[in-house]
Amino acid sequence: MSAVIVLIPAYEPDHRLVTLVGSLRAAVPDARVVAVDDGSGPAYRPVFDAAENLGCTVLRHPVNKGKGHALKSGFRYIASAHRGDDVVCADADGQHTVGDILRVADRVRRAGHLVLGSRRFTGTVPLRSRLGNAVTRVLFSAATGRHVRDTQTGLRAYPGSMLGWLQRVPGDRFEYEMNVLLEAAQDNQAVTETDIATIYLEQNRSSHFRPLVDSLRVYRPLLRFSASSLLAFAVDTVGLLALYAMTGALLPSVLGARALSSTVNFLVNKRFVFNHGKVPWRATATRYWMLVLSLLAANFLLIDGLTAAGVPLLPAKLGTEAALFAVSYLVQRRLVFAGSKPRDSALSDR
Numbered sequence: 189m190s191a192v193i194v195l196i197p198a199y200e201p202d203h204r205l206v207t208l209v210g211s212l213r214a215a216v217p218d219a220r221v222v223a224v225d226d227g228s229g230p231a232y233r234p235v236f237d238a239a240e241n242l243g244c245t246v247l248r249h250p251v252n253k254g255k256g257h258a259l260k261s262g263f264r265y266i267a268s269a270h271r272g273d274d275v276v277c278a279d280a281d282g283q284h285t286v287g288d289i290l291r292v293a294d295r296v297r298r299a300g301h302l303v304l305g306s307r308r309f310t311g312t313v314p315l316r317s318r319l320g321n322a323v324t325r326v327l328f329s330a331a332t333g334r335h336v337r338d339t340q341t342g343l344r345a346y347p348g349s350m351l352g353w354l355q356r357v358p359g360d361r362f363e364y365e366m367n368v369l370l371e372a373a374q375d376n377q378a379v380t381e382t383d384i385a386t387i388y389l390e391q392n393r394s395s396h397f398r399p400l401v402d403s404l405r406v407y408r409p410l411l412r413f414s415a416s417s418l419l420a421f422a423v424d425t426v427g428l429l430a431l432y433a434m435t436g437a438l439l440p441s442v443l444g445a446r447a448l449s450s451t452v453n454f455l456v457n458k459r460f461v462f463n464h465g466k467v468p469w470r471a472t473a474t475r476y477w478m479l480v481l482s483l484l485a486a487n488f489l490l491i492d493g494l495t496a497a498g499v500p501l502l503p504a505k506l507g508t509e510a511a512l513f514a515v516s517y518l519v520q521r522r523l524v525f526a527g528s529k530p531r532d533s534a535l536s537d538r
Contacts, residue, residue, distance in 0.1 A: 256364025
């Protein structure tokens with residue numbers, strides 16, 4: 189049985205990093221702990237020195253590059269120094285107990301695929317953490333068709349076979365861990381969740397997560413798609429109302445408006461939402477228009493049914509588009525632009 193390898197990305201940590209390393213080494217003497225000093229600076233050198241004195245390997249970044257970059261540095265080192273071994277990623281702020289870390293390590297050893305240590309969010313939980321995870325959970329489910337209870341957990345275990353793949357996932361900061369889940373869903377990789385304790389010390393004040401800036405990074409793939417969809421929705425709605433006012437016929441109005449809006453949506457998605465890479469235009473366009481025709485049929489049937497039931501056209505249109513939004517994103521991500529990468533890290537991170 190291979191030794192437990194724990195990877196801890198750390199930026200400006202306190203004594204809790206040293207406590208975690210010491211507790212891990214005491215519980216499992218042959219545990220290998222790798223910490224990444226992500227540009228914490230000279231003031232935090234004593235903390236990392238203390239961790240090293242307990243047997244921890246410390247990798248150092250001269251400047252802060254972000255949690256995602258720190259994790260990739262750790263994966264690269266472990267893939268080289270401990271080839272084929274599983275890795276458990278834990279946070280340095282005391283949120284993860286040794287028992288939970290070892291439980292997740294055991295689970296990945298038996299499962300052979302990605303394991304998430306998922307919190308139940310019971311007891312005293314900061315509002316921003318409870319709300320943030322709830323929003324992300326709903327958006328992730330809508331985007332992928334998968335239910336993950338804790339999309340923001342930092343306690344994750346990966347089999348050694350995934351380390352090369354993990355280094356290719358885009359993102360250098362907090363968005364990286366969301367990208368891992370999105371990419372795993374796109375690649376149809378299995379994900380297992382196991383319960384862990386929900387621990388927030390001092391209302392999570394030690395967290396370096398910036399609610400506005402880092403939330404935008406985490407939600408960027410979905411926000412970009414949403415903006416594209418809203419643009420297409422506006423074009424489609426204006427076109428539908430204008431054509432219906434001129435013709436009084438619903439079907440030709442739906443067809444004409446959708447032809448215009450879908451063309452706009454395809455061009456925007458291919459250029460700004462998904463990185464088309466080497467996927468040929470013809471193949472992508474063919475899949476996209478097949479989706480358009482399918483959604484068009486569903487769109488017409490739903491609007492026709494709602495208006496026949498007495499619902500005014502505009503509310504019927506709004507309800508229909510809301511119902512089909514998640515379907516459109518899921519199919520475009522997994523089928524239309526298959527082999528493409530979402531442009532979620534296209535902007536440089538500071």
